Amino acid sequence: MIRAEILKGGLARLTLDRPQAMNAVTLAMVGEISEALTAWQDDPRVRAVLVRGAGDKGLSAGGDVVELYEAERDGRHELFVRYNQTEYGNIRRIRAYPKPYIAFMDGIVMGGGVGLSIHGAYRVLTERTRFAMPEAAIGYFPDVVSTHTLPRLQGGLGYYLGLTAKSIGVGDCWAAGIGTHVLASDRLDEAEARIREGLASNADADVTVQSALDGLAIAAEPAKLAPHHARIARAFAAPSVEAILERLDEDESEWAQATAQAMIRLAPFSLKVTLALLREGAHLDFEQAMRLEYRVGRRMSGRADFQEGVKAVLVAKGTPASWAPARLADIADHEIAACFAPLPRGEGLFGE
Numbered sequence: 001m002i003r004a005e006i007l008k009g010g011l012a013r014l015t016l017d018r019p020q021a022m023n024a025v026t027l028a029m030v031g032e033i034s035e036a037l038t039a040w041q042d043d044p045r046v047r048a049v050l051v052r053g054a055g056d057k058g059l060s061a062g063g064d065v066v067e068l069y070e071a072e073r074d075g076r077h078e079l080f081v082r083y084n085q086t087e088y089g090n091i092r093r094i095r096a097y098p099k100p101y102i103a104f105m106d107g108i109v110m111g112g113g114v115g116l117s118i119h120g121a122y123r124v125l126t127e128r129t130r131f132a133m134p135e136a137a138i139g140y141f142p143d144v145v146s147t148h149t150l151p152r153l154q155g156g157l158g159y160y161l162g163l164t165a166k167s168i169g170v171g172d173c174w175a176a177g178i179g180t181h182v183l184a185s186d187r188l189d190e191a192e193a194r195i196r197e198g199l200a201s202n203a204d205a206d207v208t209v210q211s212a213l214d215g216l217a218i219a220a221e222p223a224k225l226a227p228h229h230a231r232i233a234r235a236f237a238a239p240s241v242e243a244i245l246e247r248l249d250e251d252e253s254e255w256a257q258a259t260a261q262a263m264i265r266l267a268p269f270s271l272k273v274t275l276a277l278l279r280e281g282a283h284l285d286f287e288q289a290m291r292l293e294y295r296v297g298r299r300m301s302g303r304a305d306f307q308e309g310v311k312a313v314l315v316a317k318g319t320p321a322s323w324a325p326a327r328l329a330d331i332a333d334h335e336i337a338a339c340f341a342p343l344p345r346g347e348g349l350f351g352e
Contacts, residue, residue, distance in 0.1 A: 002032040003054075009200030010047035011192070012040045016116075019055025024064040025112045027079060030086045033116070037093050047205045048100040050192060051116055058130065059104065062111025063087070065138060069310035072301055080301045084143075087115060088290055088349055091145055095119040095286065100209045102195070105129050105178075106185050110167070115144030118178060122209055125170045125179035126188070127221065134165035136270040138313050139305030139323070143297055147281035148289035153177060155229050159236035162274045163244065164262045174220035181213040182220045191216050228255050235259075241271045242328055267305045267321070268328045272336050280340075292340065294349040299339040 003015040014036055016023035025033075040046040053059040063083070071079035094101055094116065103117035106126045114133060117123055133142035133150065142150060142162045150158025153176040161168065173179050183191055191212055198208030225232065235247040235256070241263075248260040263271065277296060281289045300306060304324050312321035325331050342348070 001026065001029045002036070004032065004036040006040075006043070006045055007196055009196040009198075010045055010205075011196045011199055012036070012043075012046040012049045013192075014049065014051045015054050016051070016060050016113075017054040019053075019057060021064070022057045022061035022108055023053045023055070023059065023113070024061050025087075025116075026064045026067055027083050027086075030063075030083055030090065033090050034086050034093075037090060037097070041093070041098060046099060047199045048102065048195065048209055049097065050102045050104070050195070051120075052104040052188070053107065053113075056107070058107025058113070058128070059109045059117060060111075060113030061108050062113055065111075065140075065310050066314050068301065069307060069315070073307060077302070080298070084294060084297055085350065087112065087144070088294060091115050091119055092287075092290065097121070100205050102209060102213075104188050105131070105173075106188060110134060112144060114146065118149055119145065122181065122213060123179045124188070124191070124213065125173050125182045125220070126185040127170055127182075128185050129170045129173055129179075130167045131161075131169075131173050131178060132165065132167035133161050134167070136163065136266040136274055137165040137309060139267040139270055139303065139307070139309030139321070140300055141270055141274045141277060141296065143293050145286060145290045145293060147277045147293050148284060148286050151278045151282035156233045156236040157225070159275070159278055160225075160232050160259075162278055163236065163241070163266075163271060164259055165266055166259075166262060169221070169224065171221040171223040172225050175223040175226065179220075181217045183213070183216050184218060187216050231256060241268075241275055244275075267309055267323045268325060269303070269305055269323070269331055269335075270300075270309075272328065272331050273300065273339055276336055276340070291349050291352075295341070295343055296339045298343060298347075 001018045003017050005013050101120040102122040103120045104124050105117050107128045108130050110132045135142050157176045194212035238244040238247050248256045308321045312319045
């Protein structure tokens with residue numbers, strides 16, 4: 001399910017090879033990614049790392065949440081712990097990788113696929129890119145250290161993404177600063193070949209990667225949300241989920257009404273937790289945000305909403321979810337605060 005190869009010239013290629021499931025990342029795959037990235041970090045044969053997805057759907061639709069859903073349903077809580085400990089370790093390694101790390105963000109890039117790409121040095125968008133953090137639709141919250149990333153996107157777009165579960169294309173990704181380059185999807189193989197050739201000539205690795213991508217880069221299409229940037233900034237700066245919905249309701253535009261409708265279909269508890277996390281994450285460094293997310297994730301994975309959401313969206317597809325609580329007004333502040341409380345010693349991220 002993971003193909004890890006060291007190619008001629010010193011390019012190590014990591015391919016998520018589960019196209020029948022939109023390259024959803026299982027526990028086994030998370031472990032294989034960890035092994036490859038760890039080994040390549042100190043391997044003198046490896047001069048740069050490329051991650052891409054097999055098939056024509058995209059990089060990855062995210063973690064295999066059905067696997068996590070079944071484990072939680074059956075009382076195998078240790079699977080969530082192992083998955084997230086390993087995934088956060090991978091993300092931490094990617095962010096500080098000592099060699100050029102390139103992600104082809106072609107097609108679907110969601111959840112865990114975002115975690116494998118957005119923290120890397122070279123983030124290549126294409127005209128097919130569909131980027132999303134839709135976890136509130138399954139009773140969870142945007143993770144993969146997006147608590148640190150989303151609040152820092154331009155114009156409040158990160159709050160919009162986390163609180164609507166909507167996807168955006170290449171133009172909006174580029175405007176928000178998500179990508180470093182835009183390439184035509186039919187030239188990704190050429191980009192890989194140019195990188196390999198440059199590395200084989202013993203040129204500086206970063207210069208090689210930058211030159212190869214710059215040489216094929218194209219302009220991004222216009223941002224489709226550009227006409228609504230002021231609306232997004234105003235609405236999503238509100239201090240609570242209820243206040244955001246009020247501001248959208250006050251704005252009688254078709255876009256604002258559709259955005260509000262998208263929000264109210266999501267898990268109310270997830271919306272509250274997501275907004276609190278993003279507000280907090282705006283003031284945290286990467287390590288702090290990562291640890292906070294892990295704590296919240298331990299609590300959220302055990303909630304009935306997670307079971308209900310995954311079942312409705314991915315198992316019994318089309319069945320409406322029954323969220324608990326069903327209304328924002330029924331959620332007490334202390335319930336949200338409890339999700340943020342420290343874990344017992346030894347149960348935190350990396351055994352802390």
